[in-house]
Amino acid sequence: MNKISELLDAASARTCPVVRAVRDEQLTCPTPCSEYDVRALLNHLFLVVANFQALAAREPVEFGETPDVVTGDWRGRFEEETARLREAWDAPGAEEGLVGGMGLPARTVGLMVLGDLAVHGWDLARATGQDVTADPVVTDELESQFAQMAPRAREMKVFGDPFPVPPGATPFERLLALTGRDPGWHPPRG
Numbered sequence: 001m002n003k004i005s006e007l008l009d010a011a012s013a014r015t016c017p018v019v020r021a022v023r024d025e026q027l028t029c030p031t032p033c034s035e036y037d038v039r040a041l042l043n044h045l046f047l048v049v050a051n052f053q054a055l056a057a058r059e060p061v062e063f064g065e066t067p068d069v070v071t072g073d074w075r076g077r078f079e080e081e082t083a084r085l086r087e088a089w090d091a092p093g094a095e096e097g098l099v100g101g102m103g104l105p106a107r108t109v110g111l112m113v114l115g116d117l118a119v120h121g122w123d124l125a126r127a128t129g130q131d132v133t134a135d136p137v138v139t140d141e142l143e144s145q146f147a148q149m150a151p152r153a154r155e156m157k158v159f160g161d162p163f164p165v166p167p168g169a170t171p172f173e174r175l176l177a178l179t180g181r182d183p184g185w186h187p188p189r190g
Contacts, residue, residue: 004110005090010135015121031127052113056088
């Protein structure tokens with residue numbers, strides 16, 4: 001079983017270059033997450049990365065408001081924050097016990113942020129004309145976890161209804177479809 005910190009390294013290695021390549025004029029582009037444009041999705045991802053650092057340390061978090069942090073050197077800050085996320089989940093005991101108000105096993109919580117990093121990395125790539133897939137080790141770790149979490153995630157409106165994929169779909173395409181995403185999604189033309 002891979003450590004969460006190692007998996008976060010693998011996911012960050014694919015997502016950070018995508019974030020770095022987002023151009024300012026793309027911030028208003030639509031994403032596969034219909035409720036977010038690129039800027040809103042980046043702000044959401046920043047909030048997730050910061051909050052899951054706190055969860056690893058068993059500190060309280062606030063998911064309510066999403067401040068606009070896509071200012072200044074936000075690309076560099078994203079890399080710094082994902083490095084802090086990895087460090088937080090590498091700390092002794094981070095993967096043990098239950099996590100705060102969520103009452104979930106720590107490893108499950110770590111896999112949740114791993115999923116956000118990998119899947120939202122793909123969302124951002126698709127929205128901005130880039131191409132990325134999750135590291136196969138990340139996909140392998142997430143596939144069974146997401147299958148278990150999917151019913152509850154759909155109740156909470158975190159996942160959409162599963163998207164149908166053809167028999168030859170890749171493991172990452174199946175993972176995306178499980179979350180309700182169309183693996184063939186592209187931004188609207190024009």
